[in-house]
Amino acid sequence: xxxxxxxxxxxxxxxxxxxxxxxxxxxxxxxxxxxxxxxxxxxxxxxxxxxxxxxxxxxxxxxxxxxxxxxxxxxxxxxxxxxxxxxxxxxxxxxxxxxxxxxxxxxxxxxxxxxxxxxxxxxxxxxxxxxxxxxxxxxxxxxxxxxxxxxxxxxxxxxxxxxxxxxxxxxxxxxxxxxxxxxxxxxxxxxxxxxxxxxxxxxxxxxxxxxxxxxxxxxxxxxxxxxxxxxxxxxxxxxxxxxxxxxxxxxxxxxxxxxxxxxxxxxxxxxxxxxxxxxxxxxxxxxxxxxxxxxxxxxxxxxxxxxxxxxxxxxxxxxxxxxxxxxxxxxxxxxxxxxxxxxxxxxxxxxxxxxxxxxxxxxxxxxxxxxxxxxxxxxxxxxxxxxxx
Amino acid sequence: xxxxxxxxxxxxxxxxxxxxxxxxxxxxxxxxxxxxxxxxxxxxxxxxxxxxxxxxxxxxxxxxxxxxxxxxxxxxxxxxxxxxxxxxxxxxxxxxxxxxxxxxxxxxxxxxxxxxxxxxxxxxxxxxxxxxxxxxxxxxxxxxxxxxxxxxxxxxxxxxxxxxxxxxxxxxxxxxxxxxxxxxxxxxxxxxxxxxxxxxxxxxxxxxxxxxxxxxxxxxxxxxxxxxxxxxxxxxxxxxxxxxxxxxxxxxxxxxxxxxxxxxxxxxxxxxxxxxxxxxxxxxxxxxxxxxxxxxxxxxxxxxxxxxxxxxxxxxxxxxxxxxxxxxxxxxxxxxxxxxxxxxxxxxxxxxxxxxxxxxxxxxxxxxxxxxxxxxxxxxxxxxxxxxxxxxxxxxxxxxxxxxx
Numbered sequence: 001x002x003x004x005x006x007x008x009x010x011x012x013x014x015x016x017x018x019x020x021x022x023x024x025x026x027x028x029x030x031x032x033x034x035x036x037x038x039x040x041x042x043x044x045x046x047x048x049x050x051x052x053x054x055x056x057x058x059x060x061x062x063x064x065x066x067x068x069x070x071x072x073x074x075x076x077x078x079x080x081x082x083x084x085x086x087x088x089x090x091x092x093x094x095x096x097x098x099x100x101x102x103x104x105x106x107x108x109x110x111x112x113x114x115x116x117x118x119x120x121x122x123x124x125x126x127x128x129x130x131x132x133x134x135x136x137x138x139x140x141x142x143x144x145x146x147x148x149x150x151x152x153x154x155x156x157x158x159x160x161x162x163x164x165x166x167x168x169x170x171x172x173x174x175x176x177x178x179x180x181x182x183x184x185x186x187x188x189x190x191x192x193x194x195x196x197x198x199x200x201x202x203x204x205x206x207x208x209x210x211x212x213x214x215x216x217x218x219x220x221x222x223x224x225x226x227x228x229x230x231x232x233x234x235x236x237x238x239x240x241x242x243x244x245x246x247x248x249x250x251x252x253x254x255x256x257x258x259x260x261x262x263x264x265x266x267x268x269x270x271x272x273x274x275x276x277x278x279x280x281x282x283x284x285x286x287x288x289x290x291x292x293x294x295x296x297x298x299x300x301x302x303x304x305x306x307x308x309x310x311x312x313x314x315x316x317x318x319x320x321x322x323x324x325x326x327x328x329x330x331x332x333x334x335x336x337x338x339x340x341x342x343x344x345x346x347x348x349x350x351x352x353x354x355x356x357x358x359x360x361x362x363x364x365x366x367x368x369x370x371x372x373x374x375x376x377x378x379x380x381x382x383x384x385x386x387x388x389x
Numbered sequence: 390x391x392x393x394x395x396x397x398x399x400x401x402x403x404x405x406x407x408x409x410x411x412x413x414x415x416x417x418x419x420x421x422x423x424x425x426x427x428x429x430x431x432x433x434x435x436x437x438x439x440x441x442x443x444x445x446x447x448x449x450x451x452x453x454x455x456x457x458x459x460x461x462x463x464x465x466x467x468x469x470x471x472x473x474x475x476x477x478x479x480x481x482x483x484x485x486x487x488x489x490x491x492x493x494x495x496x497x498x499x500x501x502x503x504x505x506x507x508x509x510x511x512x513x514x515x516x517x518x519x520x521x522x523x524x525x526x527x528x529x530x531x532x533x534x535x536x537x538x539x540x541x542x543x544x545x546x547x548x549x550x551x552x553x554x555x556x557x558x559x560x561x562x563x564x565x566x567x568x569x570x571x572x573x574x575x576x577x578x579x580x581x582x583x584x585x586x587x588x589x590x591x592x593x594x595x596x597x598x599x600x601x602x603x604x605x606x607x608x609x610x611x612x613x614x615x616x617x618x619x620x621x622x623x624x625x626x627x628x629x630x631x632x633x634x635x636x637x638x639x640x641x642x643x644x645x646x647x648x649x650x651x652x653x654x655x656x657x658x659x660x661x662x663x664x665x666x667x668x669x670x671x672x673x674x675x676x677x678x679x680x681x682x683x684x685x686x687x688x689x690x691x692x693x694x695x696x697x698x699x700x701x702x703x704x705x706x707x708x709x710x711x712x713x714x715x716x717x718x719x720x721x722x723x724x725x726x727x728x729x730x731x732x733x734x735x736x737x738x739x740x741x742x743x744x745x746x747x748x749x750x751x752x753x754x755x756x757x758x759x760x761x762x763x764x765x766x767x768x769x770x771x772x773x774x775x776x777x778x779x780x781x782x783x784x785x786x787x788x789x790x791x792x793x794x
Contacts, residue, residue, distance in 0.1 A: 029683065067500065103451060113646045233541055296595070301426065303749075305669070311418060311742075312419055312679070314415050315415045315683055316683055319412055323690040329698075
């Protein structure tokens with residue numbers, strides 16, 4: 001029976017090919033546009049690390065001196081080196097890392113200098129963000145303390161420098177210093193790159209990772225947002241009044257997260273008592289999705305665009321409904337013939353719809369109902385033989 | 390033309406009328422918002438940089454030893470200057486549409502109480518404002534004595550600076566900015582000149598910084614200002630000059646790496662900066678065109694159907710004295726009424742959509758004048774779409790009345 005209806009439908013569609021093509025095209029356009037924007041939305045607003053997004057927290061605080069504190073100002077995203085180091089020393093979270101982005105030049109196998117993006121961070125970075133390793137492993141916490149000359153490089157850079165072979169133990173020449181490669185990353189791309197939104201929100205991960213302490217020791221250049229309250233000869237010095245370090249903490253349970261927030265409040269209170277400032281101060285820990293939301297990673301344009309595309313799809317569907325309606329009403333006489341002649345009364349009611357022209361969805365529903373009736377009735381419905389002309 | 394009989398007829402086709410009206414309503418809502426978005430993108434892309442973009446290029450080097458900064462600057466300025474066609478090479482920290490190079494919070498007093506926002510600073514070597522092509526509207530350009538050597542940090546302790554007219558007005562509304570001072574931390578700036586325009590490096594519409602919030606600080610190049618250069622050449626030769634410059638740099642500065650992404654002509658940097666806006670505009674134009682097309686198609690389809698259905702009635706009307714014009718106007722009036730219902734609903738929808746988006750996503754307000762513009766566009770579209778079927782209806786001969794259906 002389904003085959004028969006399909007045949008009827010195809011015949012009907014063939015009667016007016018141009019109209020059929022236009023209807024199909026309209027729906028295709030609507031679906032195409034809305035799927036495109038929905039994909040964009042999905043990529044932009046997606047959870048970059050679904051397995052852990054509720055356990056990773058961006059720590060930010062306002063510890064500006066009184067003359068720079070203004071009520072209602074946004075909380076700075078980054079920490080001073082002093083605060084970051086204090087939090088790291090206390091180590092209250094399951095994992096924690098202070099970090100910054102940077103850039104440096106390495107020399108390729110062909111002797112060509114390459115400018116690469118770098119991340120200066122701690123050993124905890126790798127387990128915290130589930131970073132996969134192809135060869136070797138991340139450096140150990142002791143390396144952080146010892147300012148060890150070690151580095152982890154990306155798979156891409158390994159390809160460029162060492163032809164994709166296991167390069168653990170090889171050295172990387174950086175401005176007259178050499179770094180020992182201890183690990184090579186597997187494929188790892190976070191989009192949005194939530195751990196550092198200040199250096200491009202989308203894109204590849206960095207190519208070289210090394211301990212923050214080593215980078216500071218070697219005075220490698222950093223990039224990203226840097227805000228200072230006063231002038232400092234070296235904005236990266238331990239006591240410089242500058243905020244530039246990103247701080248992430250992993251807290252595996254909600255209880256630990258609550259305890260950590262309390263710990264941050266206590267930290268602020270301690271700073272206040274120490275006479276660093278007299279304003280209330282502020283410290284907060286935002287999980288990944290809260291953080292992305294606070295930073296407005298999805299541009300408002302994209303949201304509007306999505307709504308517009310959905311509206312367009314609605315127009316296309318309405319349009320097709322209208323055209324189908326017109327088409328079927330025009331042949332209402334012929335359709336009258338089609339009322340089934342023998343069936344249970346409920347089936348007849350369903351088989352003689354006032355809205356024969358009501359579109360595909362209704363047709364599908366009707367078919368389902370009919371199939372149900374078919375199962376319940378003992379004799380088959382007589383099939384009439386007239387065809388559409 | 391009487392409207393009443395048209396309304397009576399429409400009442401008999403409530404479903405079809407409703408469908409078309411709904412389609413028009415949605416089209417109106419989408420059209421108004423999409424056109425508004427396009428307009429705001431286009432106006433963003435009009436950002437005036439205030440410099441002679443077509444004559445300028447930017448070069449960024451990295452990976453050199455900061456200790457050799459003086460030497461590197463001297464080599465690059467001399468080396469690039471020797472390329473035929475180059476009119477000037479100046480050490481500058483960045484250019485409009487170039488990399489973000491430095492934003493500083495400023496206050497009107499030394500104590501740091503009267504905070505006035507975070508402008509971007511341009512640092513440049515002698516001759517930079519002239520090479521950029523900045524237009525002075527008050528005061529004077531920095532003289533040779535204003536370009537100081539920076540001994541510590543990033544900025545001189547006291548400098549004589551240029552500000553844009555917009556930023557001067559922001560700092561001192563309604564006052565003459567010349568001779569006034571402002572501070573960033575312990576560094577003092579004194580305004581010696583006001584320029585017409587100089588846009589920030591990476592303008593962010595959603596940020597708090599205005600597009601023209603910039604300060605030009607004259608300094609001598611040194612370790613704090615090295616590796617970034619402004620190249621000026623004749624617009625016709627600029628592309629060639631930039632290609633030559635990159636080739637020449639391999640010889641002039643083998644110790645440094647050219648940042649190929651940032652080193653380009655200003656027109657190219659500008660194009661790249663607005664790439665996303667252009668893509669969005671293109672997509673919206675595509676949506677609008679297909680939306681209008683689809684809507685017109687729906688109207689044509691339904692109108693043709695009605696014409697076919699009413700052939701006999703049209704014949705009767707013609708037989709009892711209606712002119713072709715009457716028939717034509719009947720269908721036009723009918724279409725006008727349906728579109729009007731749709732527009733009334735659509736305006737409401739457009740406004741609700743905008744208000745909702747504004748509430749949740751901080752979008753700008755849809756200006757009211759977009760609504761009548763959208764309405765006119767849809768009326769015109771409706772009339773154009775119905776014209777074909779209506780003309781076919783007008784051609785129905787009176788003799789049809791005598792035939793059975």
